Amino acid sequence: MPNFREIVTRNEFLVLMTIIVLSIIISFINPQAFLTLANLFRILRSSIVIGIFAMGVLIVLISGGIDVSFPAIAVFALYSTVAIMFNLGIQDALLAIFPETTAYLLGFIVALLLGALIGMILGAINAFFIAQFNLPTLIVTLGTLNAFRGFLLFFVGTLIFREEIPQGMVELSRTNLLSISPPEQRTANLNISILILLAVTVLVWFLLRYTMLGRAIYAIGGDREAAARAGFNIRRTQYFIYIFVGILAGIGGIVFGSLGRQANPFDIVGTELDVIAAVVLGGASISGGRGTVIGTLLGVLLITLVSSSLVVIGIPSEFQKVVVGALIIIGVAIPAVQNRRAVTPQAT
Amino acid sequence: MASAETPQVKKDTTFNFTELVLSKEGDVLRLSIIVVLLFALFSVLRSDTFPTVGNMRSMVFQASEIGILALGVSLTMLTGGIDLSINATANLVGILAGTILTAMIPEGAGTGQIAFALVVALSVGTLTGLVCGLFNGFLVAVVGIPAILATLGTLILYEGIGTAITNGASVFAQEALSFVGNGDVIGIPVPLILLLAATGVLTFILNRTRFGFEVYLLGTNPLAAKFSGIDNTMVLIKTYALSGLLSALAGIVVLGRINAASVDFGGSYVLLAVLIAVLGGIDPYGGSGRLLGVLLALIALQFLSTGLNMVLFQLSGANFFKEFAWGLLLLLVLLLNFYIAKRNT
Numbered sequence: 063m064p065n066f067r068e069i070v071t072r073n074e075f076l077v078l079m080t081i082i083v084l085s086i087i088i089s090f091i092n093p094q095a096f097l098t099l100a101n102l103f104r105i106l107r108s109s110i111v112i113g114i115f116a117m118g119v120l121i122v123l124i125s126g127g128i129d130v131s132f133p134a135i136a137v138f139a140l141y142s143t144v145a146i147m148f149n150l151g152i153q154d155a156l157l158a159i160f161p162e163t164t165a166y167l168l169g170f171i172v173a174l175l176l177g178a179l180i181g182m183i184l185g186a187i188n189a190f191f192i193a194q195f196n197l198p199t200l201i202v203t204l205g206t207l208n209a210f211r212g213f214l215l216f217f218v219g220t221l222i223f224r225e226e227i228p229q230g231m232v233e234l235s236r237t238n239l240l241s242i243s244p245p246e247q248r249t250a251n252l253n254i255s256i257l258i259l260l261a262v263t264v265l266v267w268f269l270l271r272y273t274m275l276g277r278a279i280y281a282i283g284g285d286r287e288a289a290a291r292a293g294f295n296i297r298r299t300q301y302f303i304y305i306f307v308g309i310l311a312g313i314g315g316i317v318f319g320s321l322g323r324q325a326n327p328f329d330i331v332g333t334e335l336d337v338i339a340a341v342v343l344g345g346a347s348i349s350g351g352r353g354t355v356i357g358t359l360l361g362v363l364l365i366t367l368v369s370s371s372l373v374v375i376g377i378p379s380e381f382q383k384v385v386v387g388a389l390i391i392i393g394v395a396i397p398a399v400q401n402r403r404a405v406t407p408q409a410t
Numbered sequence: 411m412a413s414a415e416t417p418q419v420k421k422d423t424t425f426n427f428t429e430l431v432l433s434k435e436g437d438v439l440r441l442s443i444i445v446v447l448l449f450a451l452f453s454v455l456r457s458d459t460f461p462t463v464g465n466m467r468s469m470v471f472q473a474s475e476i477g478i479l480a481l482g483v484s485l486t487m488l489t490g491g492i493d494l495s496i497n498a499t500a501n502l503v504g505i506l507a508g509t510i511l512t513a514m515i516p517e518g519a520g521t522g523q524i525a526f527a528l529v530v531a532l533s534v535g536t537l538t539g540l541v542c543g544l545f546n547g548f549l550v551a552v553v554g555i556p557a558i559l560a561t562l563g564t565l566i567l568y569e570g571i572g573t574a575i576t577n578g579a580s581v582f583a584q585e586a587l588s589f590v591g592n593g594d595v596i597g598i599p600v601p602l603i604l605l606l607a608a609t610g611v612l613t614f615i616l617n618r619t620r621f622g623f624e625v626y627l628l629g630t631n632p633l634a635a636k637f638s639g640i641d642n643t644m645v646l647i648k649t650y651a652l653s654g655l656l657s658a659l660a661g662i663v664v665l666g667r668i669n670a671a672s673v674d675f676g677g678s679y680v681l682l683a684v685l686i687a688v689l690g691g692i693d694p695y696g697g698s699g700r701l702l703g704v705l706l707a708l709i710a711l712q713f714l715s716t717g718l719n720m721v722l723f724q725l726s727g728a729n730f731f732k733e734f735a736w737g738l739l740l741l742l743v744l745l746l747n748f749y750i751a752k753r754n755t
Contacts, residue, residue: 398553
């Protein structure tokens with residue numbers, strides 16, 4: 063058992079305390095708007111997609127890299143999947159064979175698999191540049207971010223899909239895991255896609271904690287040279303990492319499109335900072351080797367709480383970015399001060 | 411490693427052009443060839459519009475502000491870091507300077523009043539850039555946050571401050587500042603003069619001063635720099651402060667050119683600045699690269715952007731092809747540099 067001092071100085075604990083204190087302040091100022099089940103479920107719903115992305119970013123950060131291209135992969139996967147399924151008439155074909163509910167479920171599963179496949183291919187492109195040539199990850203993914211998005215907008219399309227969305231994806235946004243109607247309050251709905259986030263989280267947790275691959279990811283983030291000497295295959299591990307991030311980005315993109323019931327090729331790109339911020343706030347170190355699934359989930363919750371609840375307590379939306387920026391800086395400064403080392407730490 | 415022990419001396423006295431182009435010192439030559447080739451290509455494809463004085467002038471105005479930002483990124487990259495907050499800083503400077511000008515110059519103000527307002531606005535702008543840069547330097551060097559994260563955080567923070575001041579709307583400047591963005595001195599656009607002056611001063615600093623030497627040494631090996639008596643903390647703080655000052659200059663040029671400032675301006679400038687720095691031969695891991703290369707990379711990229719626009723202008727979404735081409739170019743340059751580095755070891 064870790065002692066009391068260890069627990070309080072843990073990053074997860076600090077983030078949790080921040081969430082609790084912030085929640086208390088918000089509930090004091092505006093209990094009617096904040097302290098409802100509907101609001102809680104709303105916050106959870108808006109953290110689902112960020113959460114899925116964050117799990118991918120967590121793995122990259124632990125390995126000592128950074129990936130800013132995942133939003134481009136996500137929107138690429140979403141838009142192409144919808145275009146492919148619509149043009150091939152996959153949902154209609156499924157409806158012709160199966161009963162309605164099954165057809166919708168299968169339609170969503172096809173979309174998810176297709177999105178994951180496209181994400182995997184794009185992730186493999188990142189992996190190729192990073193693992194094969196040992197190039198700086200920020201610069202490579204900055205390049206692919208623009209290449210993927212430019213390709214999507216120039217070669218695939220710029221029109222927003224609304225009616226063309228497969229019905230199976232639309233059904234996801236209407237299916238609730240929990241639907242509670244408290245007396246004299248709005249009905250609180252918890253969307254079923256929280257299960258996807260849960261599944262991804264458990265998978266990443268298992269991967270990091272119980273597999274050799276997970277050990278390898280921590281090892282190459284902690285000390286690349288030492289990891290190589292210890293016998294970890296760095297190239298293969300990096301291939302896995304960036305392909306896996308691509309798959310998660312693809313899945314996240316499909317869930318995003320399903321919840322919003324549209325595929326807009328201009329969406330998602332621009333949210334990369336929020337996601338990276340959430341993971342970093344959760345205690346993952348960009349210089350690698352550190353980071354936990356629980357911390358990341360808390361970080362996601364904190365970012366979602368801040369961006370969705372500041373308005374509730376009367377802080378104008380124009381000030382939200384100041385708060386988020388300050389939070390990030392404080393969030394990364396605390397661990398940096400805690401383990402400052404002799405060498406000037408600059409990430410590459 | 412093996413070749414270091416058994417040096418393969420290939421002192422060929424005959425002049426070998428391919429050898430020179432592909433050598434480690436050939437980066438400036440390579441870039442010059444790319445610039446000439448791009449110019450020739452687009453001059454042939456769009457002989458009516460590309461090789462004209464008017465087009466060259468409009469390209470200069472577009473390229474100068476990005477060039478100034480690219481200098482800031484290059485400097486921080488030389489130390490092995492990066493400054494992603496350049497554009498946010500530039501916009502914040504533009505917003506503050508614009509707000510001051512609007513507040514201090516009422517309608518029908520006299521020349522003296524305008525001059526005084528200009529001095530105040532420019533001083534506050536410069537000071538803002540300096541403070542933003544110093545804060546970045548403090549976070550990177552004193553607190554010890556990795557440069558990517560520190561400047562990502564300040565990017566959001568500075569943008570947030572700008573949004574809080576303006577409510578996200580545009581701030582307008584005054585005619586008084588237009589000279590900086592649109593003016594001419596003996597036929598040379600002022601932004602170009604500012605870019606060249608900044609490049610000149612920085613080249614002098616990097617090549618001829620103790621600080622410049624320290625920047626390169628710190629970028630090559632921070633530990634060795636520390637043990638040779640260099641105050642790494644101070645060098646880093648100064649580097650990020652310089653980057654902040656350059657951002658302020660870019661912000662003022664933009665404010666003068668488009669007569670407005672907002673937090674949304676120049677969304678792709680960060681990528682472009684990084685692209686130009688890497689294309690120009692600045693090593694992202696720090697320690698090597700020359701600003702002359704950065705300048706050539708800027709010209710190459712501007713030719714490519716304008717040229718592609720002219721060739722593709724009938725197609726819908728030509729802008730997005732440019733985005734695609736930039737990304738691809740960055741990756742290709744990384745690969746090329748990889749092979750050249752490998753060839754020369």
